[in-house]
Amino acid sequence: MNKKEVAKILEEIGELLDIKGENPFKVRSYYNASRTISTLQEDIDTLVNQGRLREIKGIGEALNNKITELVTTGKLKYYEDLKASLPEGLIDLLSIPSLGPRKIKTLYEKLNITNIGELEYACKENRLVSLEGFGPKSQQNILEGIKFKRKYDRRFLYPEVEKEGQYLLERLKGLKGIIRISVAGSLRRKCETVKDIDILISAEPEFSNDIMNTFCSLDRVEKVIAQGDTKSSIMLDSGINSDLRVVSDEQYPYALHYFTGSKEHNVEMRRVAKKFNRKLNEYGLFEEEKNIPCKDEEELFEALGLQYIPPELRESFGEIEAAQKNQIPKLLEENDIRGLFHIHSNYSDGVESIENIVKKCIELGYEYVGICDHSKSAYYANGLTEERIIQQHREIDALQGKYSQIKIFKGIEVDIASDGSLDYNDDILKSFDVVIGAIHSKLKMTAEEAMERMVKALRNPEVDMIAHPTGRLLLAREPYPLNINHFLEEAAKYGKIIELNANPHRLDLDWMGCKYAKGLGVKVCINPDAHSLIGLNDMKYGIGIARKGWLEKEDILNSLSVKELQEKYFDAE
Numbered sequence: 001m002n003k004k005e006v007a008k009i010l011e012e013i014g015e016l017l018d019i020k021g022e023n024p025f026k027v028r029s030y031y032n033a034s035r036t037i038s039t040l041q042e043d044i045d046t047l048v049n050q051g052r053l054r055e056i057k058g059i060g061e062a063l064n065n066k067i068t069e070l071v072t073t074g075k076l077k078y079y080e081d082l083k084a085s086l087p088e089g090l091i092d093l094l095s096i097p098s099l100g101p102r103k104i105k106t107l108y109e110k111l112n113i114t115n116i117g118e119l120e121y122a123c124k125e126n127r128l129v130s131l132e133g134f135g136p137k138s139q140q141n142i143l144e145g146i147k148f149k150r151k152y153d154r155r156f157l158y159p160e161v162e163k164e165g166q167y168l169l170e171r172l173k174g175l176k177g178i179i180r181i182s183v184a185g186s187l188r189r190k191c192e193t194v195k196d197i198d199i200l201i202s203a204e205p206e207f208s209n210d211i212m213n214t215f216c217s218l219d220r221v222e223k224v225i226a227q228g229d230t231k232s233s234i235m236l237d238s239g240i241n242s243d244l245r246v247v248s249d250e251q252y253p254y255a256l257h258y259f260t261g262s263k264e265h266n267v268e269m270r271r272v273a274k275k276f277n278r279k280l281n282e283y284g285l286f287e288e289e290k291n292i293p294c295k296d297e298e299e300l301f302e303a304l305g306l307q308y309i310p311p312e313l314r315e316s317f318g319e320i321e322a323a324q325k326n327q328i329p330k331l332l333e334e335n336d337i338r339g340l341f342h343i344h345s346n347y348s349d350g351v352e353s354i355e356n357i358v359k360k361c362i363e364l365g366y367e368y369v370g371i372c373d374h375s376k377s378a379y380y381a382n383g384l385t386e387e388r389i390i391q392q393h394r395e396i397d398a399l400q401g402k403y404s405q406i407k408i409f410k411g412i413e414v415d416i417a418s419d420g421s422l423d424y425n426d427d428i429l430k431s432f433d434v435v436i437g438a439i440h441s442k443l444k445m446t447a448e449e450a451m452e453r454m455v456k457a458l459r460n461p462e463v464d465m466i467a468h469p470t471g472r473l474l475l476a477r478e479p480y481p482l483n484i485n486h487f488l489e490e491a492a493k494y495g496k497i498i499e500l501n502a503n504p505h506r507l508d509l510d511w512m513g514c515k516y517a518k519g520l521g522v523k524v525c526i527n528p529d530a531h532s533l534i535g536l537n538d539m540k541y542g543i544g545i546a547r548k549g550w551l552e553k554e555d556i557l558n559s560l561s562v563k564e565l566q567e568k569y570f571d572a573e
């Protein structure tokens with residue numbers, strides 16, 4: 001191990017001790033030693049071999065032993081143990097420019113943040129605004145720092161990639177020679193996370209070169225990874241890569257299908273083709289070397305005896321069998337949604353007044369809106385005490401009088417405690433129209449504990465719905481080990497509604513769960529879980545996942561009318 005490596009580990013030890021709140025002198029001694037070692041003139045090996053480390057100012061017996069162990073064995077037990085004593089992701093937080101160990105300690109202790117994904121989520125929920133030592137400005141800096149770091153990570157959340165995909169399409173679509181253009185890959189399939197942007201163009205062959213030149217010299221291109229006649233790859237300044245392929249217009253339908261994927265779906269499609277004694281690939285659908293002409297994807301599916309399969313469904317999840325039987329569902333559309341639940345107001349951790357939320361929902365054409373703030377044990381989110389519930393209900397009654405064109409439901413997102421009990425007594429719960437149970441704390445559970453906790457909430461007659469059932473945060477936090485299919489079976493038994501949380505960090509229930517819920521007849525409610533008016537726009541991501549999970553209008557709670565909701569689900573007052 002060389003000087004630089006030793007210095008880096010000593011510095012990291014200092015940071016870890018600092019995060020743990022150890023004695024500042026001890027912390028400082030590691031920082032100092034790190035600096036001294038990195039500026040040594042001599043080789044560290046030599047010093048260790050000759051036993052001369054202690055001659056260096058600031059290196060006492062303890063540091064001498066540790067550095068010696070590091071240099072001679074390449075490892076240090078003290079360092080390994082120290083790392084193991086803190087959550088793994090905590091150290092990554094140090095890579096965010098505006099965060100030092102002290103701040104990380106606060107984030108960990110006060111908000112239980114253990115990694116970058118959780119931190120990003122907390123910033124977006126405004127949790128740092130009133131946290132001691134932080135504030136709106138520092139929250140903004142942290143968000144920017146995370147964005148910077150993400151540039152060099154590998155997968156991205158859907159909305160980030162979608163935005164970049166739109167930019168590329170906008171810049172390319174008017175170019176001379178282009179006949180057809182589309183995104184492909186996981187972006188077209190509306191996956192929750194996406195690695196890169198696949199774009200397919202059909203063009204007059206003589207323009208292919210110009211198109212590639214334009215693509216590789218767009219203003220936001222940071223790096224050209226490869227440039228050719230039919231394929232080029234670039235990296236955008238956001239760190240997101242894009243592959244462009246240019247094909248002839250005859251080849252376009254086959255190539256679009258191929259590059260849309262998924263790989264698993266493609267494998268199955270080739271198998272279907274084989275049964276017809278045909279060969280399918282990105283260049284065509286061949287019968288004894290002769291291509292069967294298809295002018296679009298619809299015709300390609302038809303040529304294989306299949307109903308058209310929307311891109312979202314192409315995951316090898318039963319779609320080919322369904323297409324053979326003409327049983328592809330009529331997927332949910334954005335305008336099937338008639339109202340929204342699970343919106344946070346400034347009573348808890350949202351930023352907007354109830355009146356502004358109501359006005360916005362009217363403007364967006366919704367027939368109903370459910371205000372669902374946090375319950376009292378969510379103290380970090382300013383959860384509602386009993387008195388403030390009464391106050392909120394009075395305000396909602398007054399607003400309902402003022403805005404008769406929309407139904408305002410009184411809701412609550414009530415914490416499910418670790419024993420499965422809820423945050424309020426039944427009388428208080430009865431005062432709401434809609435009760436959404438949710439887990440926000442004590443997330444470390446075994447599969448059995450998670451199931452018991454959730455099922456107890458399902459059994460509670462006051463609970464209408466369960467929010468973000470697995471607790472996952474995409475690219476940040478694993479779901480708790482809940483057997484989701486078994487949980488959905490229980491939800492079916494008790495007639496409960498399950499949320500599809502539309503926040504792009506969550507998208508929970510996931511699309512596989514959606515399909516399973518549909519099979520059980522469990523109603524899914526797509527909720528924005530919005531903390532601001534902008535957050536209402538997340539609905540489209542939830543709708544994307546609902547489509548990916550085979551859901552139709554009939555499967556969705558919030559595609560019902562107010563009347564149906566009140567008759568079948570929430571008592572009319």
Ligand code: DGT
Pocket residue numbers: 184185186187191193194195196198258259260261262263264266267
């Ligand atoms: P990603 O980029 O990881 O989010 O997911 P995809 O699905 O966009 O994957 P990508 O970009 O590697 O490839 C785009 C599509 O191209 C993929 O969905 C299917 C097709 N494809 C790529 N490589 C293969 C392959 O080896 N076999 C088959 N059958 N299809 C492939």
Ligand code: CA
Pocket residue numbers: 185186187195196197198
């Ligand atoms: Ca891709």
